[in-house]
Amino acid sequence: MNTPTNAEINTITATEVQERQGFWYRHFGSIPRWMLIEPQVFGWLDRLCADYQGGFWDFRTLSNGGAYLVPSTDQDYVLFNTLNGNGATVSREAAGITACLMAYSHHACRAESEAMTDHFYRLREYALHHPESRAIFALID
Secondary structure (H helix, E strand, O other): OOOOOHHHHHOOOEEEOOOOOOHHHHHHOOOOOHHHHHHHHHHHHHHHOOOOOOOOEEEEEEOOOOEEEEEOOOOOEEEEEOOOOEEEEEOHHHHHHHHHHHHHHHHHHHHOOHHHHHHHHHHHHHHHOOOOHHHHHHHHO
8 A cells, every 4th residue: 555645645636516506505505695706706807807708617626625616718817916916827727716716805804704714725725736826826915
């Protein structure tokens, strides 16, 4: 029997959700005003990306219990956060992670929800090891 390495133990994996029905309630149902989270994610990408015109999104879960969305359109996204003056060109996954982290953070503060804060930190942990982590954290800082 092989003993897993620290990197293998600490690796958080993302899985695309095939069955979307009940996704929001299943992952966020205990959070006050959970039904506002999805449009807030869309709104954050709209604020961050001048070229974003809406579209379909893919749903993903994380092996640490987290969940997030990714725009379905496979393109580079030019993001700029006017709140901190930072910008970056990122993949669709990094754009989704960034928009979700912004939405989760603001929703956690507004709802004063520890469960929402937990969702933020689960996704943040995944983002720390993402290849585009520098850009993600510059944008959300």
